[in-house]
Amino acid sequence: MDRSGMRSTVRDLQMYYNPELHGEVRLDTNTNVLGSNPAAAEFLRNFRGDVNGYPNTYSDGLRDALAELYGLERGNFVVGSGSDEMLDVSFKTFTEWGDGSVSPVPSYTLYEYFMKLNGGRCVGVDLDGEFQLDTDAMLAPGAKVMIMPSPNNPTGNCFRRKDIEEILSRTDGMVIVDEAYGEYAEGTMVDRVEEFDNLIVLRTFSKAYAMAGLRVGYAVASKRTAEMMNCVKIPYSVNMVSEGAAIAAVKDQEFIRRSKAMVDGQRPYLDAGLRRLGFETFPSDSNFILARSPIDHAELVAGLKAKGILIRDFGAKRRTENCVRTTVGTRELNDLLLSKIEEVLSGC
Numbered sequence: 585m586d587r588s589g590m591r592s593t594v595r596d597l598q599m600y601y602n603p604e605l606h607g608e609v610r611l612d613t614n615t616n617v618l619g620s621n622p623a624a625a626e627f628l629r630n631f632r633g634d635v636n637g638y639p640n641t642y643s644d645g646l647r648d649a650l651a652e653l654y655g656l657e658r659g660n661f662v663v664g665s666g667s668d669e670m671l672d673v674s675f676k677t678f679t680e681w682g683d684g685s686v687s688p689v690p691s692y693t694l695y696e697y698f699m700k701l702n703g704g705r706c707v708g709v710d711l712d713g714e715f716q717l718d719t720d721a722m723l724a725p726g727a728k729v730m731i732m733p734s735p736n737n738p739t740g741n742c743f744r745r746k747d748i749e750e751i752l753s754r755t756d757g758m759v760i761v762d763e764a765y766g767e768y769a770e771g772t773m774v775d776r777v778e779e780f781d782n783l784i785v786l787r788t789f790s791k792a793y794a795m796a797g798l799r800v801g802y803a804v805a806s807k808r809t810a811e812m813m814n815c816v817k818i819p820y821s822v823n824m825v826s827e828g829a830a831i832a833a834v835k836d837q838e839f840i841r842r843s844k845a846m847v848d849g850q851r852p853y854l855d856a857g858l859r860r861l862g863f864e865t866f867p868s869d870s871n872f873i874l875a876r877s878p879i880d881h882a883e884l885v886a887g888l889k890a891k892g893i894l895i896r897d898f899g900a901k902r903r904t905e906n907c908v909r910t911t912v913g914t915r916e917l918n919d920l921l922l923s924k925i926e927e928v929l930s931g932c
């Protein structure tokens with residue numbers, strides 16, 4: 585059977601980023617360069633649970649821990665296998681077949697994937713020259729769902745709070761603010777979910793929490809909205825090991841503070857190093873930097889891979905022409921990256 589046998593809405597989907605690995609240093613996925621979350625790792629070492637039984641249907645233990653962290657209630661949370669599951673659940677819950685959903689350009693590539701997976705279309709709306717939201721243009725299509733990552737991936741910057749609030753108050757549609765990198769930024773929309781009934785905030789344990797391998801993410805919303813989403817999400821989608829590790833991690837906020845402090849200290853250092861080598865860098869509120877390469881983007885990324893470092897190539901995409909994205913490392917990693925870039929540049 586050829587692709588005509590596939591459902592028409594998913595026929596043009598391609599497999600996601602899956603690089604062949606040969607022990608490279610990974611600065612391409614914006615995980616935490618300090619290594620595995622220590623509290624989660626300790627939980628895993630000591631885990632003696634009975635895996636014969638099912639995990640809790642809706643990860644109530646983790647929802648309680650999150651409720652305590654944010655001063656909300658268990659009913660405000662939906663927990664899933666990565667925030668990617670929460671994206672899927674959001675479109676499943678709030679869009680009809682054929683609906684167009686709005687997301688900024690450039691932003692997270694998997695938004696379009698989840699829209700199509702749910703029979704919808706992606707309506708891309710360009711960010712302005714400073715990679716900020718064009719609120720009128722975002723609202724113009726009258727979409728039932730609008731989604732925006734803040735800090736934005738791949739540009740790194742947060743959107744202005746007043747723009748997000750304006751979008752929330754000018755639409756009846758659902759507004760998803762994806763705070764996958766929220767721990768690195770100042771402020772959050774989590775504390776506004778009871779004020780805006782149409783707000784869903786997504787967060788993850790994959791980035792600052794240093795637990796991407798365990799696949800846990802969550803949505804925060806008004807209790808009414810969260811209940812609708814919990815009815816749609818796959819029961820038991822978070823296994824008991826991942827849930828227990830995430831509960832341990834929530835209780836160790838010191839690690840999150842240490843991770844943010846490291847990024848706050850190293851981001852200006854890496855930024856200055858990249859500029860010294862001829863890159864145009866863009867302001868970041870996150871643990872990664874988008875930078876326009878002084879040589880061909882593909883040549884740079886391939887050259888670094890050959891020298892044992894992976895960074896992510898965005899250079900062939902509109903608005904990020906010739907740009908690459910790299911995770912902010914420790915001082916040692918940043919020095920390594922900058923020296924390897926220098927070698928690639930001098931070989932050109």
Ligand SMILES: Cc1ncc(COP(=O)(O)O)c(C=O)c1O
Binds near residue numbers: 613665667788789
């Ligand atoms: C903006 C954004 N949202 C969501 C995700 C997905 O995170 P998770 O690992 O929780 O599925 C990512 C991962 O790169 C991301 O960059």
